Amino acid sequence: xxxxxxxxxxxxxxxxxxxxxxxxxxxxxxxxxxxxxxxxxxxxxxxxxxxxxxxxxxxxxxxxxxxxxxxxxxxxxxxxxxxxxxxxxxxxxxxxxxxxxxxxxxxxxxxxxxxxxxxxxxxxxxxxxxxxxxxxxxxxxxxxxxxxxxxxxxxxxxxxxxxxxxxxxxxxxxxxxxxxxxxxxxxxxxxxxxxxxxxxxxxxxxxxxxxxxxxxxxxxxxxxxxxxxxxxxxxxxxxxxxxxxxxxxxxxxxxxxxxxxxxxxxxxxxxxxxxxxxxxxxxxxxxxxxxxxxxxxxxxxxxxxxxxxxxxxxxxxxxxxxxxxxxxxxxxxx
Amino acid sequence: xxxxxxxxxxxxxxxxxxxxxxxxxxxxxxxxxxxxxxxxxxxxxxxxxxxxxxxxxxxxxxxxxxxxxxxxxxxxxxxxxxxxxxxxxxxxxxxxxxxxxxxxxxxxxxxxxxxxxxxxxxxxxxxxxxxxxxxxxxxxxxxxxxxxxxxxxxxxxxxxxxxxxxxxxxxxxxxxxxxxxxxxxxxxxxxxxxxxxxxxxxxxxxxxxxxxxxxxxxxxxxxxxxxxxxxxxxxxxxxxxxxxxxxxxxxxxxxxxxxxxxxxxxxxxxxxxxxxxxxxxxxxxxxxxxxxxxxxxxxxxxxxxxxxxxxxxxxxxxxxxxxxxxxxxxxxxxxxxxxxxxxxxxxxxxxxxxxxxxxxxxxxxxxxxxxxxxxxxxxxxxxxxxxxxxxxxxxxxxxxxxxxxxxxxxxxxxxxxxxxxxxxxxxxxxxxxxxxxxxxxxxxxxxxxxxxxxxxxxxxxxxxxxxxxxxxxxxxxxxxxxxxxxxxxxxxxxxxxxxxxxxxxxxxxxxxxxxxxxxxxxxxxxxxxxxxxxxxxxxxxxxxxxxxxxxxxxxxxxxxxxxxxxxxxxxxxxxxxxxxxxxxxxxxxxxxxxxxxxxxxxxxxxxxxxxxxxxxxxxxxxxxxxxxxxxxxxxxxxxxxxxx
Numbered sequence: 001x002x003x004x005x006x007x008x009x010x011x012x013x014x015x016x017x018x019x020x021x022x023x024x025x026x027x028x029x030x031x032x033x034x035x036x037x038x039x040x041x042x043x044x045x046x047x048x049x050x051x052x053x054x055x056x057x058x059x060x061x062x063x064x065x066x067x068x069x070x071x072x073x074x075x076x077x078x079x080x081x082x083x084x085x086x087x088x089x090x091x092x093x094x095x096x097x098x099x100x101x102x103x104x105x106x107x108x109x110x111x112x113x114x115x116x117x118x119x120x121x122x123x124x125x126x127x128x129x130x131x132x133x134x135x136x137x138x139x140x141x142x143x144x145x146x147x148x149x150x151x152x153x154x155x156x157x158x159x160x161x162x163x164x165x166x167x168x169x170x171x172x173x174x175x176x177x178x179x180x181x182x183x184x185x186x187x188x189x190x191x192x193x194x195x196x197x198x199x200x201x202x203x204x205x206x207x208x209x210x211x212x213x214x215x216x217x218x219x220x221x222x223x224x225x226x227x228x229x230x231x232x233x234x235x236x237x238x239x240x241x242x243x244x245x246x247x248x249x250x251x252x253x254x255x256x257x258x259x260x261x262x263x264x265x266x267x268x269x270x271x272x273x274x275x276x277x278x279x280x281x282x283x284x285x286x287x288x289x290x291x292x293x294x295x296x297x298x299x300x301x302x303x304x305x306x307x308x309x310x311x312x313x314x315x316x317x318x319x320x321x322x323x324x325x326x327x328x329x330x331x332x333x334x
Numbered sequence: 335x336x337x338x339x340x341x342x343x344x345x346x347x348x349x350x351x352x353x354x355x356x357x358x359x360x361x362x363x364x365x366x367x368x369x370x371x372x373x374x375x376x377x378x379x380x381x382x383x384x385x386x387x388x389x390x391x392x393x394x395x396x397x398x399x400x401x402x403x404x405x406x407x408x409x410x411x412x413x414x415x416x417x418x419x420x421x422x423x424x425x426x427x428x429x430x431x432x433x434x435x436x437x438x439x440x441x442x443x444x445x446x447x448x449x450x451x452x453x454x455x456x457x458x459x460x461x462x463x464x465x466x467x468x469x470x471x472x473x474x475x476x477x478x479x480x481x482x483x484x485x486x487x488x489x490x491x492x493x494x495x496x497x498x499x500x501x502x503x504x505x506x507x508x509x510x511x512x513x514x515x516x517x518x519x520x521x522x523x524x525x526x527x528x529x530x531x532x533x534x535x536x537x538x539x540x541x542x543x544x545x546x547x548x549x550x551x552x553x554x555x556x557x558x559x560x561x562x563x564x565x566x567x568x569x570x571x572x573x574x575x576x577x578x579x580x581x582x583x584x585x586x587x588x589x590x591x592x593x594x595x596x597x598x599x600x601x602x603x604x605x606x607x608x609x610x611x612x613x614x615x616x617x618x619x620x621x622x623x624x625x626x627x628x629x630x631x632x633x634x635x636x637x638x639x640x641x642x643x644x645x646x647x648x649x650x651x652x653x654x655x656x657x658x659x660x661x662x663x664x665x666x667x668x669x670x671x672x673x674x675x676x677x678x679x680x681x682x683x684x685x686x687x688x689x690x691x692x693x694x695x696x697x698x699x700x701x702x703x704x705x706x707x708x709x710x711x712x713x714x715x716x717x718x719x720x721x722x723x724x725x726x727x728x729x730x731x732x733x734x735x736x737x738x739x740x741x742x743x744x745x746x747x748x749x750x751x752x753x754x755x756x757x758x759x760x761x762x763x764x765x766x767x768x769x770x771x772x773x774x775x776x777x778x779x780x781x782x783x784x785x786x787x788x789x790x791x792x793x794x795x796x797x798x799x800x801x802x803x804x805x806x807x808x809x810x811x812x813x814x815x816x817x818x819x820x821x822x823x824x825x826x827x828x829x830x831x832x833x834x835x836x837x838x839x840x841x842x843x844x845x846x847x848x849x850x851x852x853x854x855x856x857x858x859x860x861x862x863x864x865x866x867x868x869x870x871x872x873x874x875x876x877x878x879x880x881x882x883x884x885x886x887x888x889x890x891x892x893x894x895x896x897x898x899x900x901x902x903x904x905x906x907x908x909x910x911x912x913x914x915x916x917x918x919x920x921x922x923x924x925x926x927x928x929x930x931x932x933x934x935x936x937x938x939x940x941x942x943x944x945x946x947x948x949x950x951x952x953x954x955x956x957x958x959x960x961x962x963x964x965x966x967x968x969x970x971x972x973x974x975x976x977x978x
Contacts (some may be wrong), residue, residue, distance in 0.1 A: 073478075138487075167478035171495065174555060177488040194573040195555035197591045268498075268568045272577035320658050 032065035038077040038086040042070045043261040045277035051257045053243025062235035073168055087225055088236055093215045093306055095145040101318055107226050109219040110237045111298035115284035116213020118149050120205040121189055122180040128203050128285040131157035139180035140166035148313045153212040186280035190273055214306040215298060226274055226327055241296045249284045251278060298326060343843040349659050357648040361641050364618035368637045376628055379614035383541055384624055388617050394433045395619045398510050398527045417455060424457040425464050435459055435530045438469055440476050485513040485524050493620040496531060496559045497749035498568060506531040535560040546629035554621040556592050591623035669698045673705060677738030685713050725822035732800045736799040737765050743803055744773050756849050771798030772909045772963035775806055777813055782849050785813050788907040788967055789842040801838045819844040819857040820894040830885030839885040850974050857892040859884035862910060865932055869902035873932035898911040906932055911964035915951050918958045940968040
């Protein structure tokens with residue numbers, strides 16, 4: 001009886017061991033490091049390069065097991081990054097600078113969106129054809145990180161409109177509650193088109209045309225994270241840039257991948273809109289022949305221009321040096 | 335091709351074709367008219383349906399507006415201490431209105447209670463119970479939502495874009511929110527009503543649109559609020575669809591709809607795969623637009639069914655029509671065919687073949703009667719012809735016999751006396767078709783005398799020929815015995831006159847040349863006087879002698895005359911076939927012409943003279959038929975025989 005019982009126990013132990021062994025990854029190479037990367041908004045084509053890098057296995061090739069965490073209303077990626085809940089995050093340059101000053105220093109690993117997509121979208125039918133036409137009119141502008149460039153631009157244009165806060169939708173603009181609203185060229189402009197407004201009905205002011213566009217999305221980590229594992233940051237950066245390059249070369253495939261993410265998360269959007277967004281974002285990620293900026297890289301000039309603009313708006317007092325902010329050139333080894 | 339077909343076929347095909355065209359035209363016209371009527375009816379029905387549906391939606395909207403409107407301007411009494419009052423008010427609102435899922439009052443942050451920044455009493459349904467909640471708890475910034483900011487800044491009630499709730503199994507909701515102002519007109523917050531759209535989807539689904547028909551609602555932004563395809567709702571909107579399909583008419587339609595216009599348009603122009611009509615109409619209060627699609631197939635099914643039935647009836651009609659046509663055409667062509675067969679037998683010579691008996695008075699019957707008459711006439715005519723032919727045949731054979739007798743009797747071997755050098759002689763007779771009874775003869779009973787005779791028997795045919803044969807036989811006999819032509823004629827006359835019951839007679843010229851001397855004696859029994867062409871002179875008649883027709887009466891005497899022929903003199907004997915030959919204008923050849931010819935041919939030998947005269951006669955008469963025998967005899971005397 002006892003023997004039997006003992007044998008039974010042994011068998012059970014052996015069985016358990018087998019199960020545990022079977023559950024272990026077969027190849028030691030596949031022991032990829034888990035990496036959490038957070039987007040500053042919900043899934044959309046704005047982040048196509050990351051999805052492509054993940055889906056095409058570029059992260060995996062670098063030994064990274066990346067999970068992409070979507071942001072959204074009330075889910076600020078900077079918060080998660082500062083709290084250490086994610087390893088990397090996609091942030092606006094201005095947001096990263098504010099956070100660096102307020103909370104803990106953040107490091108720019110790569111500047112993905114170098115060309116500004118900020119637009120002031122206006123109704124032609126309300127008589128808007130030049131900035132001065134906005135004087136005394138009601139317009140809506142986003143708050144937070146997005147507000148500064150518009151304020152700077154309005155100031156430079158010497159127009160004083162009545163500014164309403166703008167939140168997540170442009171419905172106030174669409175219903176003619178305001179004559180102008182802030183918009184991303186890759187998003188809200190096309191949203192308006194998809195409510196039946198023809199492009200000819202709109203007058204768009206691109207902030208970048210008056211040099212008020214600043215670099216936008218970049219990849220950030222805390223200085224802490226970077227110093228712990230600089231190679232991982234470099235690998236993540238390299239794989240991400242590869243993802244963007246691939247997306248630029250295979251836009252159709254990239255769009256399919258984007259739609260997978262969008263559909264999985266039930267994001268209320270549609271394929272043509274994502275296509276538009278992908279096209280527009282790619283032109284501000286991959287430099288064209290006339291662009292002075294380099295792919296994936298924050299230029300010293302843009303950095304100081306941004307800081308200068310933010311200081312003028314009183315959004316920033318102290319700013320790290322270019323070298324500190326970019327990890328001492330860590331990310332930009334040629 | 336068509337002309338090669340039989341009448342039955344042509345008639346059948348033509349009638350069927352013509353009635354087929356008429357039938358098709360009728361069906362086609364019916365189809366078009368029915369389609370138009372149905373289209374009109376459909377449009378009417380569609381408008382009614384749209385109006386009714388719109389009214390249902392607006393009813394809710396009006397109710398909500400009334401309730402919410404009631405709160406505006408009363409906010410001073412809704413102080414925070416009276417939050418309970420707000421909840422009670424909201425609970426009543428939700429309980430009394432089935433369509434309302436939840437209602438809230440969202441106060442402007444700090445509007446009343448500065449310690450509670452975000453205050454939004456909220457009442458909603460949960461499993462048939464009403465639950466109280468505060469939307470502002472956990473510092474939720476509701477004021478960034480459209481349902482709050484839009485009415486606030488636009489200072490008017492606003493219907494939100496539809497959205498999906500996280501709770502309640504992702505129910506589709508829309509929020510009506512109205513701004514609240516205090517008596518001073520200061521904005522204090524908004525009242526909201528969350529209305530489930532499921533009932534609306536159910537309402538649109540329950541519309542009697544038939545198979546394939548559907549209705550949908552578009553929000554102000556063109557987003558599908560309800561759509562039979564749930565996947566479309568919220569994610570897709572009419573413009574994203576248009577963009578994806580690269581369908582600019584669809585985009586134009588979307589613009590029409592979101593701009594609050596109405597219409598009834600054929601949808602096939604927008605989406606070729608969906609033939610039908612689309613009615614769209616704005617829902618004024620919400621700024622939405624309702625679209626109702628009616629598939630053509632559904633509508634046309636009835637029309638097509640009608641047309642199909644008409645076609646089937648037409649086809650059955652054809653089936654009845656066909657035997658009728660065949661019957662009629664048979665009744666025409668049947669007798670015609672029989673008639674045609676009978677005529678073929680007729681034309682093959684079988685006049686006794688029976689003709690079809692066709693009853694009635696119609697054209698075909700008349701034709702058959704005419705045929706019968708014609709056949710009878712033909713029969714009669716043919717039998718007459720046969721009789722005539724038999725008679726003619728008999729006459730012809732008699733004539734042939736007579737002719738052969740006549741031709742047999744006259745000597746035809748020339749020169750007749752090849753060893754004689756003191757004269758030459760040639761004669762010729764061309765019998766007319768109906769024998770005249772002419773003859774000539776010459777003989778030498780001894781070496782010194784040459785007899786020449788020419789005659790013309792009265793009458794025609796065998797009798798004349800035989801009479802001529804008899805005459806010749808007598809002549810030949812008497813020439814042996816008598817030396818005088820007058821006596822010969824007298825004896826022939828007596829022989830012929832005796833037993834001459836037929837009262838036939840003959841004109842006879844009879845002459846004899848004493849060859850050693852050239853002395854020529856002749857007697858004439860009523861015959862044309864021959865010409866004498868002397869070597870030195872012109873042609874002239876021989877002197878007339880007394881004499882009657884031979885064979886008419888017995889015991890007649892015939893005078894004789896005599897002259898001497900000199901070397902080279904020529905005698906030309908002939909019958910009235912020569913001088914009485916007629917041309918086409920019934921002109922006689924005449925004695926003068928005869929004489930002229932003789933003068934012209936005086937140097938010729940006898941053969942040439944005879945042939946020449948024949949030729950002249952032929953030239954004269956041309957195509958005129960020869961009416962009498964032409965007989966001539968030429969004799970030239972060369973003088974006494976020099977040899978021996």
